[in-house]
Amino acid sequence: MRAFKRRRGMYAARLDTDERDVIAALVADVAELLGAGRLETRDPQAVVAGDGSPRMRIEPLPPPSDPAVRRLLPDASRDDPEIAEEFRRLTEDDLRAGKIERLTRLWDALTTPVEGWRADAFVVAPQDAQDVAAAITDLRLVLAERLGIRTDEQAERLYDALLDAPQAEVEQADEILDPAARRYLVAVYGALSWLQESLVDLMLHDLRAPGRPADQ
Template sequence: MRAFTEKHGAFVARLDASEREVVAALVADVAQLLGAPRFDEAGPAAAPEGPLLRTERIPPPQDPAVRRLLPDASQDDPDVAAEFRRLTEDDLRARKVARLGVMWTLLTTPGDGRRQDLLTVAPQDAPEVAAALTDLRLVLAERLDVRTDHDAEQLYDVLSDEAEGQDVDVRRYLVSLYGALSWLQESLVGLMLEHARRGGASGRSAHEG
């Protein structure tokens, strides 16, 4: 895996076939957590649709990972949190699934010939991919019990831990995946910011000219 760089006006990362498969499976898992049908080779299914205007309250998600993706709007007022969830949750789920669908399509549509390992993101799709990466990382963070900055700092200790066992192996795998996705997202967001700065500077120059 190689981080995103800018090439020919697009943002390009390198993921081999196995890396694509792992990340695409996680994308599909998270979309399914949000209520979407399982993504398959035919392409991502339509985002889940709820009523145009719900009249009943929506109970908070039971899965802590989904609760991270769809948090309460207020920690202090349960009524405010419930009303906000009623008004916004269906739309938020649909938007998150749509973003994951964009990323899943990019991951499962490799380039031709020597370019099969390239993950090419157009600037207009970059915010969707960056947001999808955030959601993937939130789910992994919940599964890894990351709650505080201290937890995050200690997260990678398991990679050098000599302990053995299935649980340790699973945790190492999830930590490695979390780190790789964090690295990808950081490189993509950095390029997006640089791209925006250049665009703003060009716009000012044209206006001043």
Template sequence: MRAFRRERGMFVAELDADERAAVAAVVADVAQLLGAGRLEDGRTTGGPGDDDTRQTAPPTEHLAGLSLRIDDIAAPDDAAVRRLLPDASRNEPSVSAEFRRLTEDDLRRVKTARLTALWDALTTGPADGWPRGALVVHPDAGADLAATITDLRLVLADRLGLDDDEASEALYADLERELPDDDDGQPDPPADVRRYLGSIYAALSWLQESLLDVLLDELDRPR
């Protein structure tokens, strides 16, 4: 994996085939948590309740930002989804319920659209003229990609139990150590899974940091 850099007017990182597959799997899992179906099946629904695949919606520009839902939405049961769709207020349940009713459907659609864009970039490869492993992002889409990587990291952090800085530091320390075997001298499957997910989390954190660096540099460029 190579960090993001600015090249030919675009933001460009590089991931090999295994890295692309690993990140794409997480993207698909997070999209499914948000109700989008499996991206592997070509399903790109806008959120819960959408049954058609790749369906073209009627024009709704005049309804932008307006939720027509009148019933309340329960807070998600899955802790990872609650990180993606948090309560607006910890102390005022009625405020949180109203905010969720007005915004959650749209927020799911926005996050799903961003995940789908990253999925497409990872699974289809770059346009002609770029190296095969290049992940090419237009500067205007850089902030959306950074937000999407945050969503991926939030879900991975929940699955890994990273609730504070101490837990994160312990994960990085574990990744630097050689993977121990169990008492029978065989690999420990739970430890293998944790190390695998932890490696993806660490890689995404590093990749996001490099993306934020080029985004900040972009702000300083003369217009």
């Protein structure tokens, strides 16, 4: 895996086949958690976010039962259940659709070769970078929930445990994941965090210097 760099007017990282497959599978899993069908088998002509017609949900919508989905679709208010319920009723369908659409675009970018670029290039147009970064955030939120990560300090402790004793049991936050699965998820979480940081750094640099040439 290589960090994002400016290349030919685009943001380009490098992912080998295994890295690409791992991230694409995670993207498909998170999209499915949000209510999408499996991205691998979807109709390519289908409109993921709906037909664009306005909708108004009438009935109340309960919070998601899966804690990971609740991290993606949090309550608008922790103190007022009525406000949280009403906000969820009015906004959750559109929020889900927007997240699924961004994840679908990310999955397509990971699984579709870009003409004129090397096979391991993961290419993001500057105008799409914000959506890609947002989709990666959703992947990291789901992994963080599965790993019991709430703070940067907890993430750092998991990284340290992985580096210091890769074959030892990583600190358990629950009894659902076995040590090997936790090590795997920690490694993926760390890689996604690093990849996203390199993309966001480029975005921020371009915001500070809008006249800077796109190529280095």
